[in-house]
Amino acid sequence: MARFTFKLPDIGEGISEAEIVAWHVAVGDRVEEDQQIADMMTDKATVEMESPVSGVVVELAGEVGDQVSIGAALVVIETDADAGSGEVIAAPPTDAQAETAEQYEAENPGVEEAQILPGTGRGTASEAGGGGGEPQAVPPIAVPEHAAQTKAPVEAPLHHPADGPPPRAGEELKVLASPAVRARARDLGIDLATVKTDGERVRHADLDAYLRYGSAQGYHAPQTSRARPDEPVRVIGMRRRIAENMAASKRAIPHFTYVDEIDVTALEAMRADLNDHRGARPKLTMLPLLIAAICRTIPDFPMLNARYDDEAGVVTRAGSIHLGMATQTDAGLMVPVIRDAQDRNVWQLATEIGRLAEAARTGKATSAELSGSTLTITSLGPLGGIATTPVINRPEVAIIGPNRIIERPVFTGRGDEIRRAKLMNLSISCDHRVVDGWDAASFVQALKRYLETPVLLFAD
Template identity: 45%
Template sequence: MGEHVIKLPDVGEGVAEAELVEWMIETGANVREDEIIASVMTDKATVEIPSPVEGKIIWRGGEPGDVLAVGSPLVRLEVDGAGNVKPGETPAPEPKEKPEEAKAEKAPEPKPEKTAEKPSPKADKPKTNGAAPAPAMPRAEGEKPLASPAVRKRAADAGVDLRRVPGTGPAGRITHEDLDAFFDSGGETASVPGAVLRRNTSVAEVPVRGLRRKIAEKMQAAHERIVPITYVEEVDMTALEDLRAELNKTRKEGRPKLTLLPFLMRAMVKAVGEQPHLNAIYDDEAEVIHQHGGVHIGVAAQTPTGLMVPVVKHAEARDLWDCAAEVARLSEAAKEGKASREELSGSTITITSLGAMGGIVTTPVINHPEVAIVGVNKMQVLPRWNGSEFTPRKIMNLSSSFDHRVIDGWDAAVFVQRIKSLLENPAMIFIES
């Protein structure tokens, strides 16, 4: 029998570390060749790690949430044959003893005997503040409890009948501490409409791991590095919505249903063709702006595990229907957790949309290191003056953010106004310049 160490492989170009998301095997279990043993996450993409050999797991190199370097030991197996650990070679390190285990195994040290001390004069006095009060009978009808205005207001807000609260202050005055003790004991409150019947003092600890950790890191980088400017413009979507409804009604079999996104993507392709410096990545460390010829549009998608940004590559080479099909495919892959690292990286400009919950105005966070993001807000029917009368129009705001270090406010306004013009006159989207 021999030992075989599986190290964390290079899961992507330029990736130096990955977070351990989940173990698929337990220590002591037998695994087959090519069986998945663990999943790790990098750049929001989850990668499954298979075992290259058959054997028995005798050691695992971390717990979910740990960040492991590429090339570090992942698992150690007992295998038939020599394995890849040579005789005399130091194998992968054993797992470190957990503090809880060490504490449990360590024999308790005898405590030194304390010498008798003279009791304090206050020792015989029972402490009442902060302790759970004994059940109290209501005070007599008409008897007014003694309490300060602040205590009375707090009790009224919580729906508490002060006649039921024992007071420990002078002459039985009810203090804030008495209220705290009453709440902590689970004391009943009065039946006051809308009152809080019992205070919930629980605190849940939720570890920031996996996708949520990646999102936090991305947002932190954007906040620390980018100086944003947000530009909001109203767009009349009536003509485009009429066109979209007609295209969906007459679409050929097999074609996807059109949403707003494909139209917006085609409008953005035209707009960045006139302002290529907005379709760019800013390397602020090297102080170089990389202007891309290809328009790779990230489409922010909410998934059960958090926000992901699958990327529609080369939108400039896709027509309306192709854009719609690719958005649908990538969104489904992201929601099912099947999107690859390549499908979640490489964007040069991003769209974010909350759909019907989009609000009137948002302030989109730029997808660092890009320099522009276009945000879609909710659409609503509003009255608009046409020169002679008010008519109902389908109105939607675009909330777009730009990296003000490299994009001037004028350029941002020109870009959004160009998109507005194309969306309000949708036939222009299909006309080649």
């Protein structure tokens, strides 16, 4: 018996670690060479890890959700062969292979060995009152510039001594490949006998090379194009109104956007605790807590909760906070309004958010519920990205955009001590005719205090 340590390979330029999003094996399981063992997620894609050897799993790096550094041990396997102890690091995919794999995953979301997992942000777009969108069409696979300099693979062997005696005349030759590779080839319509390889069996990289080289090497790639005729779509109804409002806003308002990072570790812990003891009350997302913090902060920054009549040259500071909530619907982006948000507690805010979002999506929101906002918040939930530069909902003078929550290590400030933290970037776009950069930054810093010390939200 011998033990092999399979280390996490370099799976992308600039990637220092990856998250375990799925284990396909457990300690004690027997695995075969090329068998899928784990799915690792980077900030760019989900990558399938395959076992380089056959044997029994004796150690796993961690649990789903844990981060593993590049080059760190991922799996320890006890092999049958007396090959001596060693460390195996899988060869990292080339840029072209990674590109092809991502395209394949995007076009085949149901294939077991190429699953694309959702983002790691908390909540959903519907919970956050934000929008999303349909997936975009995947472009044809591009041939990288260095492809012509890459050595073309050789023919895949049709028989190996380990498979037993060679086939007799008239018998069909069997191409060596793992079940996962066979399934992918079948879905792509590729005959494995036509795929070339530089090893003893066809691997995923060989399928990628098959697609990459195409007819330049005498191959005939499967017909996977999803092109369709151009389709003119008239911009009418709600979509036209949105277009006009956004264009008017960008033409008339000199926008600027300020972004800061907020540690929401304590806020998320408090949210989880409140949900555990909510009883019959609605489940809290991040949004009602953020709105409660905004309502606590706005009294010291009344110029942000205002409407600007640029024709009359008058800015009206609102006495109440009528908070617009950008909501994606089938008809387009709508902004239902939470009236007198400052008078509602977090549970009441959660109830009103759910009611208004449902009314907007089902087309039942009234005109009064879709007008009169004094400040707007917009969120894309787990799609929120690193930062946003939202467009102001004219005639308001500011719009707030929380971004996706991510978890990463941070220094505590006590020497080299590091802790796990949940961090969120917060964006605010302002009308520079009314709000100065100093005011926007000061507002976000004050808001940050409530979000990072959430007990203050419930103080008198």
